[in-house]
Amino acid sequence: MLPRINVIKICNASVDICERIVSLFCVDWFPGWEKFDWYSVQPSDDGLSEQNCVELRNVFKYPSKGQGITDTFYWNDRDCLVTNPFVCQRLKPGGKY
DSSP: OOSOOSSOOOOSEEEEETTEEEEEOTTOBOOOBGGGTTBTOSOOOOSSSSOOEEEEEEEEEOSSSOEEEEEEEEEEEEOTTOOOOOOBOOOOTTOOO
């Protein structure tokens, strides 16, 4: 992440990710792949590693080779040294700061 975020709470908000409006709800972590017995459920940090930052993503690993794309973006815990595109803030039409 370019700006690092250690604590964040966004409730019932919409954000602009790469020109696409994405709706977010509180604590919307990836639930895991149902067809693989909830594999890749998030947050997955054991508290001892460096996954102390969050990111929004829609691609998650399968238990074997490959990965899948979800219909929506979910929170994922991630190492803070990993760089990702950032989320920009803009007003809703007719909105105020």
